[in-house]
Amino acid sequence: MSDSPYAPPKAVVADVEPRGALVKRPRQVPLAVTCLWIGYGLNFAQSVWLELIVPGPKMAVISLSYQLAIYLAVILLAAWIFHAVGKGRNWARTVVVIFAGIAVAGLLFVIYRISLGMAIILSAIPALVTTCLKVFGAYLLTTGDAQEWYRSMKWWHVPIEPKQPGGR
Numbered sequence: 001m002s003d004s005p006y007a008p009p010k011a012v013v014a015d016v017e018p019r020g021a022l023v024k025r026p027r028q029v030p031l032a033v034t035c036l037w038i039g040y041g042l043n044f045a046q047s048v049w050l051e052l053i054v055p056g057p058k059m060a061v062i063s064l065s066y067q068l069a070i071y072l073a074v075i076l077l078a079a080w081i082f083h084a085v086g087k088g089r090n091w092a093r094t095v096v097v098i099f100a101g102i103a104v105a106g107l108l109f110v111i112y113r114i115s116l117g118m119a120i121i122l123s124a125i126p127a128l129v130t131t132c133l134k135v136f137g138a139y140l141l142t143t144g145d146a147q148e149w150y151r152s153m154k155w156w157h158v159p160i161e162p163k164q165p166g167g168r
Contacts, residue, residue: 025088026145032137033086036096039103039133040078044071046126085141088153093141100131100138107131 051067084092110127113119140146 025086026149028140028144028146029086029088029149032140032146033082035133035137035140036082036085039130039137040082042126042130042133044075046130047071088150090150090153093150096134096141097138100134103131103134 048071081092081095085096107124107127110119110124114121114124141150
């Protein structure tokens, strides 16, 4: 080795792992997202059924095109949130947990209306099914491996899986 002051510094050369470990998404996260999509899809179908197909008084008298625009906006918002949940964004998981709590409150309101005789028991079945799906999805996102996965996915957005060489 040279003692020259102009020699390059001596450093250990090695492959460096990216900041944060590459983390594989736990199986319960896609299952939770699937539960959320099914619950949302059932809610959407019920809403369309009640608002557009079933005769009777409607909650709001607005044009069909306006209703469809609102439905489209809500679908896009749900898709964005569910996609973020699947990518490991903690804010999206928090939103899902909050909306699961709101769904529980909505179910309690349906049960209250049934107890007053303002609704039939059959109206509680869709609310019960969709609420159970949403709560189960939120539960999956907040327990076990998913909890650890979200903790490891920090604000610098750790890659979920390594990209294949030559792939995009």
